[in-house]
Amino acid sequence: NAGVTQTPKFRVLKTGQSMTLLCAQDMNHEYMYWYRQDPGMGLRLIHYSVGEGTTAKGEVPDGYNVSRLKKQNFLLGLESAAPSQTSVYFCASSDHRDTEAFFGQGTRLTVV
Amino acid sequence: AQSVAQPEDQVNVAEGNPLTVKCTYSVSGNPYLFWYVQYPNRGLQFLLKYITGDNLVKGSYGFEAEFNKSQTSFHLKKPSALVSDSALYFCAVRVYSGAGSYQLTFGKGTKLSVIP
Numbered sequence: 578n579a580g581v582t583q584t585p586k587f588r589v590l591k592t593g594q595s596m597t598l599l600c601a602q603d604m605n606h607e608y609m610y611w612y613r614q615d616p617g618m619g620l621r622l623i624h625y626s627v628g629e630g631t632t633a634k635g636e637v638p639d640g641y642n643v644s645r646l647k648k649q650n651f652l653l654g655l656e657s658a659a660p661s662q663t664s665v666y667f668c669a670s671s672d673h674r675d676t677e678a679f680f681g682q683g684t685r686l687t688v689v
Numbered sequence: 690a691q692s693v694a695q696p697e698d699q700v701n702v703a704e705g706n707p708l709t710v711k712c713t714y715s716v717s718g719n720p721y722l723f724w725y726v727q728y729p730n731r732g733l734q735f736l737l738k739y740i741t742g743d744n745l746v747k748g749s750y751g752f753e754a755e756f757n758k759s760q761t762s763f764h765l766k767k768p769s770a771l772v773s774d775s776a777l778y779f780c781a782v783r784v785y786s787g788a789g790s791y792q793l794t795f796g797k798g799t800k801l802s803v804i805p
Contacts, residue, residue, distance in 0.1 A: 612795075620795040
């Protein structure tokens, strides 16, 4: 029972490099989310999706792009990484707007 | 803005004593409220939620939360704390984000330390 799986778990990038974080869920959930967690800031929503082929901006979308080409996958892209994007990134999914979200284990990203 | 607030960055409690982690909310309409727990180097785990109905909600691991509409609060409680309850706790609220979509907005978290 995998739930929500994030790849990779750790990554170090140089400023200006690009990368894609992959989130996969096996629960057939409609909703998927990307959050970042920073000390003292809690979790802040970057982008989210309410179904295959749809995406929307969250609270802190600048510098990130997302795609949901398949229902089970939600990709988060950084086109040109900046030190301010050093954070722990969490993906989550839920099957309905009223139900609880299931979280992945997180990706620790460091931009130097 | 619709949000939740956790007024305490840290709560310390002795093992065996009751614990309370506070959360207040600011939303229009009926709030949908959630509590999550995060253990070190792990993702968030769902504890409980309030959608409607009884003001006292029971959840996982012996936790419960009391919804108080007049005080706009949703405090997390447990009658007897365990050392293993030491973790980071997040309150969250469902917020309408337009075009029929909703998102979860989290508080900043409260670190709970249970002292043996």
